[in-house]
Amino acid sequence: MIRLTLLSLALLAFAPPAGAQEVIGLEQMLEWTLREHPIAAMADAVEARGPAELLKAKGAFDPKLAAAYDRKEYLGTEYFDYGSAGVEWQSPYALKLAGGYEFSSGTYLNDERTVPEAGQAYLAIKLPLLQGLLTDAVRIDRRLGDIAVERQLALANIIRNELRYDLSLRYAEWRYAERALQIARETEELIRIRLDNTIGLFEQGDKPAVDTLEARVALGSQRLTVAELKVDADLARQALAELYWPMPATARPATPPAEFTVLPTRPDWVSGHPDLLELQFTLSGYQLEQRLKREQLKPQLDVSYYLLGNGLDLPAGDDQFGGPFDRAYKLGATASYPIFNRKANASVQLGQLKITEGEAKLADKTQALQFKAAAYADASETFRQQFTDAEILVTQATRLLAAERELFSLGESTQFLLNSREQSLQKALLTAEKARFSLHKSVLTYRYVTAGW
Structure with missing residues (x-):
């Protein structure tokens, strides 16, 4: 009988897993999404409009x-x-x-x-x-075509930046949900093992019946927690699958990549930010149009x-x-030459107002992004410290639980105290994961705000 049991355990140990899980990293998802997702195709189409507009402007010089x-x-x-x-x-x-x-x-x-x-x-x-001697509509359109190439590229990069952030954030949420579920399941297994041990001790007369009842209540409560976290993990997986279509049903997240925890060192990020570049090129277009409107003041x-x-x-x-x-x-x-030339004068006034609005939008957007970047950089450092402190709490809670189990095995502790220690450890683990997720989220948002991937 013992040989049969050992043989069965050996077969189970070396048998292939029934549902082998595939580890999927963020880079793999980003590579597919930025290449195959319809939003990425839309970004490519937006970028391609720039050369098309330039070609259209050049057509005015065709014989x-x-x-x-x-x-x-x-x-x-x-x-x-x-x-x-x-x-x-x-x-x-001319x-x-x-x-x-x-x-x-x-x-x-x-x-x-x-x-x-x-x-x-x-x-x-x-x-x-x-x-028309110094400039005219044809030459202005030609220069606007050059600007359109850069502006459409900036617009496409805005879409790609948002897509990358959306996918990365959903990946972080999925990883947090899966990790919380894993912690809850590990705790459930520990409680189940303790329940079996308690029942054995009760049958031997070493433990009172109330200890088995407390263990059963703890196990039932933990199973409810696991079921709730399972729903959260499934929802997070489905949200991620909306962007990454080839999502395997058995996929699990990989170790967090560096961009989840490290702030990029780009002091000059303002000069290359796609949102600001788009506003700058739009403003340059207004200024070119204003040149044409001023030219139309002449006879x-x-x-x-x-x-x-x-x-x-x-x-x-x-x-x-x-x-x-x-x-x-x-x-x-x-x-x-119109006698009053009111149309041309009004066009110049309207053009100057558009330039003023464009300058205000650019200044406001620049200031807002700089403040947001500074805020999320500070938040990242705060969450990093919180995560470090939470890891210390996990270490302490683990030691306390180990000591309480030793006392319980010697009959010097109660089931209630053991439950409290296990709940404290689970709470510490979840707190650490939540702090890690907050760190990931703040770093990703900083990268999104600065477009620094």
Whole structure:
């Protein structure tokens, strides 16, 4: 019988576990979540909008091809036949260049559109002399495109920072819930073993029946605590699984990583914080728009010069008609200016108000983040000291329980005192874990506030 029992114990000892638990670390979860989760995909899409906006702004400098054809014929009479084709290019500066070819024929032609029989090639230069000379909407949009790349990256990093914090905090809550459940289960097992021992001593006549009753009550109470903590652990696991989808049912948390307990040493975190960068780039955009609005206070005076040809020969004619640029050309100028120009003045005022609001938001956000960072740094040190003190209490409670068990085995203590010692140890263990969780939470929040991962 003894051999059979030993053989059974050996088989149980070396048998594979029925439900092997997989240890999952935070880095593994972060790697998957930041790559596969829809919120991470949204952050990637937000970041990709920046280059798309820049490409759109650059499109204003693409050469533009254009063609037009207009013909009228009535009862056998060709009234007119007009055609044109050309290309126009806006340079990165105020200058605009154009070139093309026009032809016309028919009985009734507009004098302005009449060209030589061979058609007429032309080269054109267009230049604003006042409004639009220093800057214009096209150039401002180009610079806004550069800002959009950085601003969208900052917005994407804001989303990633929040996602990383949310996942890390849920991981810390899951670890705390699992650890609290583990402590409660260990205490339950100790109480169960003591109950069995007490029953044995009672049957031998060494303990009164009331001791077995107290042990049973303690075991029942502890089982209720375990059931409650099991619910908390399951809820924490489900909350974590919302972000980390491939969460195994038997997973258990790993040892807390360094970012749970160590504050990052980044004194210059303000300069690289995504929330502040987003506000800075938004403010830079307001300032660029203000430049354009101030430019629109100027009068509009645009000039254009067309070098005309005969057919494809540029310029038309020969030297007897003058130099190459003054014997066949077309010159034009347009000017305009609103008498009161109230629209442009109001736009400048509104633009300045937007800049003021942007500066205020940036200053307020910077101040708020700095105060929060300092507060959570102080809180982390406080919780670190509390955790150290709680570990000392655990050591003391463990020693007291060991001494009480020794006295109980010698018959010099009671079941009530032993229960009190066990409850004190469990309370000390839970207090230590709570202090550890508070430390983890404060450090993670500090990293979130400073975006220092």
